[in-house]
Structure formats: structure tokens, C-alpha cells
Amino acid sequence: MTRAVEEAEFLLPERKARIDRAVANRTRTLTVVMEALCDAQNVNAVLRTCEAFGVQQVHVIEGVMKAFDRNKKISQNADKWLDVRRWERTADCLDHLAGEGFTLYATHLDDGAVPLAELSFADKVALVFGNEHAGVSPEALSRCHARYVIPMLGLVQSLNVSVAAAVSLARAVERRTVERGRHGDLSEVEARALRERFYVQAVKQRSRIARALRDR
Template sequence: MIRQITEDRKKRIDGVLARRQKDLTLIMDNIWDPHNVSAVLRSCDAFGVAGVHLYYTDSQWPDLAKKTSGSAKKWIELTRHVDAADMVGHLKAQGTRILRTGFSESARPVMDFDFTKPTAIILSNEHRGTSPELAELAPDEIYIPMQGMVQSFNVSVAAAIILYQAFVQRDAAGMYDNPSFSREELESLKTEWYSR
């Protein structure tokens, strides 16, 4: 059955796709809580992230209810991985810098990074931190400066803050004004999105 789509909806989809950032992504590292995952995906959609990488080796990808994610998962490309080296190697081969959140002495504040460059940020389970095999492959750590007694943000809040910082930098550089996908990729995505 072919779904009918209005011209207004087509224009909305076309506008959103034109601003999607192909080279800004997150790596979800064994984050099991469905509310956190859903909130992260909503932030990805809001700030124009086209796709997210799912690294789940000791946790199961959570079942996401539509109402908690605001259907965001429908608009974000999800790529699953079980091999850290393959995933990171593939991203680096595309010229993507890999960052991870953390609090070591070498960690630098989010404002110190240039997010106009192709970037993937590893978000991990709050209690366990980055999986050791991923940490080995991504030595650059990023943190959000905090002024209170609590040491860290909830993972979904951290994702929103980091992505907003990336958005501010990319928007100032005019990166949302020119599609990051090729014309062919955009046409393919439009066809796919019109049927959703």
C-alpha cells in the first residue's frame, strides 16, 4: 500500500534532510536504559545528526516505546556493531575523529574541540564508563565543565549538551546551510522518508 503524502510534509522532510549532518555521529556504548536511549535519539534528531552507531556487547539494545522517543528512532539511521576495532577503523577511514566522554587528567572541556570536523562521540553507561576495548581505540576524552557537587550529567543530558555545542559551531560555520549528503543520497533518502 502506497502512503499518500502532502506537499507540506514533503517540504518539511526535504528541509530536514537538507540540514542533516552526515559527519557528526554518536556511538552508544552499551546504554541499556530505554528512556536514556530515547532521549539521546531525540537530541540527535533535534540537532541534525543523521545516524548513530550502536555498540552493544554486554547489554541488549533496549525496546523503545514510540511515545518515549517521540518517534525519533524512525528518523535516525541506526547501525549496529559488535566489534570495536572494525567500527572505529571504519569511522577513522572516513576521516572521523573519535572522542569519548570521561574524567581522566587528560580530558578536555567540550568547548576545546572543533566540532566542524567529522566527529563521533562515544556515550557510555554512566556507572561503568567506556568499554575498555573502545577506550583503548579512542584516547581523546571530552567532559562538560560542572560547577556543583554532582560529578556527571545523565547520559542523555550530556548528549544534548555536547550536540548543542556541535550545533552552535556548525551553524556559525554555515554547515547547516548546505546539504552534507550528495544529491543522489538526498534523493534516495527522500524516497525512503516519504514512505515513513
């Protein structure tokens, strides 16, 4: 019996069912890139949004600001369920994703940008969000396949980056369901491994459990 199976026995049926449902809706073919965000609270808020929409892997490109630190009050511990990959250079991150077959969409206000609603999510997609003040860097824009905007109906021109990520991911999940037939798309092997990992992470009071396992 594996450790994951042993510890799963300590989960309430409702908790186990919730984990199983979350894994069934997980994907690694939609991802988010945060480039040099200044505010760690925004990073944590985006992580929470990614977890809520089933995005398993997130990429954080470090900038000149203080390195990202988790804030569980804002993220609601979302990062513990995610694969967060850190990068030092924009080029390395985006070239890697392009090499993996991802289409790169950047949020950017210019005449060449298309409305979010016009983007296709039929294939692997990475959404690139830039610095709160400077936006997506020219280096990143040169590597992206399309630029998009979230149409504004009021007087402000843009949204907070965490809100923009939430709106973008909501649209992406909707379009993926239509264009691909479903959002969650992990293979059986990937899903099983992730379920086992989540079972272990979900179990609390590890010392009590360890004692119980030893006393069997």
C-alpha cells in the same frame, strides 16, 4: 512515476515542507556512538536527540544488558527516521569509523580531558558515550583522539547520558555551522534518496493509498 513521488502526493504541503527542511539539515559527517548502555530508555532518548539535531546515522554497541528495543513513547519514533547500526564489538565499530576518517571524541572524566567548548567540529566527528555506570571502556578510550568533559558548575560531577548527548550535539551543531559554514551536508544524490524514503515513511493508511493508486 516512482512510488515515493506517488505517495508524496498524499502529504499535506506543510508536512512535505517539513520533511524537505529536515533533509536539508541532515548530516552523516557527525555521528554518535553509544557503547553498552544499560538502560534502553537512555538509548531511545539519545536517538530522539540525534534526530532533532539532524544526525542521520547512529551506532549502538551492544553490551551485556538486554539488547536495545525501541520505545516509541520515549524516542517519539525518531529511530524510524534514522540509520541505526548495531555492533557487537567496540573495536569493530570504532576502527570502522576511524577508517572512514572520523575523529573520535569520548566523554570521560580525567585530568587529560578538555572542555567541550574547546573541541573542533570542522571535520568528520563521532561522539562516543559510554555505559551509565562504568563510562567509556578502556578499549574505546585507547582508540579515541580526544577526551572531553562538560564543565559542571554545581555539586554533581556528571549528567545523565541522554542529557550529555543533547548538550554535546547542541555544541557540535553550533561549531559546525561556524567552522564548516553549515550543518546539513548531504550530497544532492543522498538528499534526494533520503527525501523519497521519508515521503514513503510519512504516508499513513497505506491500504487506502494502495487502493487509490490501483483505481487511477
